[in-house]
Amino acid sequence: MIGGGLAGLAAGAALAESGWRVRLFEQRPFLGGRATSYVLPDGEHVDNCQHVTLGCCTNLDDFYRRVGSTNKVKFFDRLLFLDPQGRKGEMEAGILPAPFHMTGSFAKFAPLSLADKISIGRAMLAILRTSGHPAGVDSPEGISMLAWLKQQGQTQRAIERFWRVVLVSALDEELDKTDARFGIDVFWKAFLSNSRGYRMGVPVVPLAELYDGCRAFIEKKGGEVALRSPIRGIKIENNSVVAVSFDNSHEESADAYVFAVPHDTFAELLPSEIAQADAAFRNLDKIKDSPITGVHFWFDREVTNEPFITLLDTTVQWVFNKTALFGPLATSTNGDAGNSKISAAKQYLQLVISASYDLLQKPRQEIIDLCLAEVRRALPAAREANLVKATVIKEAAATFSPQPGVDRWRPKHQTSVEKLFLAGDWTSTGWPATMEGAVRSGYLAAEAVTRVAGEPKQFLQPDLGANGLVSLWAKK
Numbered sequence: 001m002i003g004g005g006l007a008g009l010a011a012g013a014a015l016a017e018s019g020w021r022v023r024l025f026e027q028r029p030f031l032g033g034r035a036t037s038y039v040l041p042d043g044e045h046v047d048n049c050q051h052v053t054l055g056c057c058t059n060l061d062d063f064y065r066r067v068g069s070t071n072k073v074k075f076f077d078r079l080l081f082l083d084p085q086g087r088k089g090e091m092e093a094g095i096l097p098a099p100f101h102m103t104g105s106f107a108k109f110a111p112l113s114l115a116d117k118i119s120i121g122r123a124m125l126a127i128l129r130t131s132g133h134p135a136g137v138d139s140p141e142g143i144s145m146l147a148w149l150k151q152q153g154q155t156q157r158a159i160e161r162f163w164r165v166v167l168v169s170a171l172d173e174e175l176d177k178t179d180a181r182f183g184i185d186v187f188w189k190a191f192l193s194n195s196r197g198y199r200m201g202v203p204v205v206p207l208a209e210l211y212d213g214c215r216a217f218i219e220k221k222g223g224e225v226a227l228r229s230p231i232r233g234i235k236i237e238n239n240s241v242v243a244v245s246f247d248n249s250h251e252e253s254a255d256a257y258v259f260a261v262p263h264d265t266f267a268e269l270l271p272s273e274i275a276q277a278d279a280a281f282r283n284l285d286k287i288k289d290s291p292i293t294g295v296h297f298w299f300d301r302e303v304t305n306e307p308f309i310t311l312l313d314t315t316v317q318w319v320f321n322k323t324a325l326f327g328p329l330a331t332s333t334n335g336d337a338g339n340s341k342i343s344a345a346k347q348y349l350q351l352v353i354s355a356s357y358d359l360l361q362k363p364r365q366e367i368i369d370l371c372l373a374e375v376r377r378a379l380p381a382a383r384e385a386n387l388v389k390a391t392v393i394k395e396a397a398a399t400f401s402p403q404p405g406v407d408r409w410r411p412k413h414q415t416s417v418e419k420l421f422l423a424g425d426w427t428s429t430g431w432p433a434t435m436e437g438a439v440r441s442g443y444l445a446a447e448a449v450t451r452v453a454g455e456p457k458q459f460l461q462p463d464l465g466a467n468g469l470v471s472l473w474a475k476k
Contacts, residue, residue, distance in 0.1 A: 099124075144177065291357060
């Protein structure tokens with residue numbers, strides 16, 4: 001197993017549980033890949049970016065259960081939105097069955113006008129009538145989400161304050177660069193087909209602690225986990241992998257090799273003659289990346305008691321109240337709580353900006369000033385608070401970009417090279433670049449390994465089924 005991110009961990013855990021002896025190699029000194037935590041010079045742990053799950057993420061939920069992390073994620077039923085005028089909007093399921101479970105909160109959503117809501121309802125009906133597959137969105141070339149929304153007659157404010165707010169955060173890309181199939185899938189699976197699909201799960205520990213049990217799980221099953229072990233090459237003979245090489249000319253051989261690394265990293269490792277011989281490898285450079293920026297603020301007093309807030313019409317998209325989410329851990333001053341010293345300040349907030357292309361070249365202080373101004377405009381209590389400390393973490397290649405037609409370039413998990421398998425959210429999972437997509441890829445790679453070995457196993461969990469009235473007509 002090459003790579004200790006979510007995809008590699010999911011594949012490794014599934015195979016280990018099925019009796020395979022797994023040896024996992026990760027180049028960093030920690031597991032989790034992009035969904036992990038960093039340690040600042042003063043010893044405080046910060047997440048590289050806030051990661052969340054939804055009720056519709058069935059495979060991620062299964063993975064957390066498998067490695068003992070279920071109790072480290074807290075689910076919330078209420079989503080709060082705030083516009084620059086101070087108007088609040090809430091999305092929360094009521095007593096009505098799906099797909100009408102959010103009708104009450106949507107009707108009272110103050111940041112949108114009646115005309116906005118009517119246009120949104122029209123587009124939702126188009127999704128609902130086709131069980132998430134409106135005509136014209138499933139072609140190989142794809143159509144952008146923005147183009148599809150304009151076809152549905154969406155108002156500009158509905159696009160900016162509803163569709164864009166949800167989808168840029170969920171898919172890490174702007175609407176004009178997002179395949180409509182992915183955007184429609186988000187609303188079908190999370191908001192329409194099941195009344196529990198939208199529920200948001202947020203880790204209540206630093207991300208690195210979510211994966212504490214992964215290493216122990218693999219080792220308990222007779223496997224090994226080697227950190228600080230970057231792979232340097234793949235040795236292929238007669239179209240079959242015979243070894244992988246590490247530092248100091250060290251080589252390892254196995255019955256199967258699962259590469260759970262970024263697509264550009266894998267392309268660099270692959271011998272050029274192999275890469276050019278197979279379109280699945282040759283087209284990897286057509287998969288582009290999208291950035292995410294995380295901004296961390298520590299204030300000398302409490303500025304909000306909400307666990308998280310979505311801001312409208314601002315650069316900052318989400319504000320996560322880490323003090324409320326982490327509880328006593330967030331104000332630890334001795335570093336003993338979970339071995340993670342977070343902050344002695346009164347409140348720690350993490351801000352998230354997805355598809356943050358405009359911020360990549362900006363100096364960190366300029367980003368801090370911009371975000372601080374927006375937080376103080378949105379949260380009155382922050383105007384009198386002192387900013388004790390701030391840091392910025394830029395992830396230039398945080399996810400792959402879900403551009404129209406990108407599925408044409410995403411490779412299958414079993415490749416044309418014997419013993420070589422692929423995992424990663426960029427592979428052919430049917431999902432965009434999410435933690436759910438990463439886990440799905442790991443499970444699919446593990447299934448491919450067992451299938452080739454003649455002992456097929458099923459690890460992939462079914463989607464969250466339709467409930468309420470939707471179950472009466474949804475396509476099976």
